[in-house]
Amino acid sequence: MRTESGTGQPERLRPAVIVAIALPVLLAVAVAAISITLRIRGVTGDTTPPPAETGPLAVAPVNAPGAGTPECAALLAALPSTLPGDGGTLPSRPQAAPAQPGVLAWAASPRPVVLRCGMPRPAELNPTSALLEVNGVRWLQLTDAAPDSALTSYVAVDRPVYVVLTAPNAAGSGPLQVVSDTIRTTLPAAPVAVR
DSSP, X not given: OOBOTTTOOBGGGHHHHHHHHHHHHHHHHHHHHHHHHHHHTTOOSOOOOOOOOOSOBOOOOOOOTTTTSHHHHHHHHHSOSEEEETTEEEEBOOBOSXXXXXXXXXXXXXXXXXXXXXXXXXXXXXXXXXXXXXXXEEEEEEEOSSTTOOEEEEXXXXXXXXXXXXXXXXXXXXXXXXXXXXXXHHXXXXXXXXX
């Protein structure tokens, strides 16, 4: 077996040593280049949601026959200006003109929390509907039919007016709990009208 002068290593092992040293270096350079390219293009592995918008919210007009009732006025006046969310406190969000009656909103990501008071009885409410009770208020949970929807709506069905709370799933249960407490103390309980 021939050896290099002075090293004692066989000549045929030299390429294997070079590859063993060069391969991890090349891999590290490739990973760094890909990472830099993705950052330059704005693609990152960051999964934190974008900050919530806090400017005026354009609210679509909907049929809300009870929005102008004294019950809705009392509820809207009693609701807090902030709600708790999984990401911290959700501040109130003003409506863009023209403002819709019976509506309040709070800034959240990816979509705002929106409360509508005075809505019609939901068509989904029937004798076999599963109701969720939160802090003494009975809610009908409505999930969006869109695949991978990030929103859930809840309809308070045991009060003199129907109240709909739509919130992003990422907000957690805090908005529903606080709104339930406010409804319980502001609006008297009523029988659930399933027909």
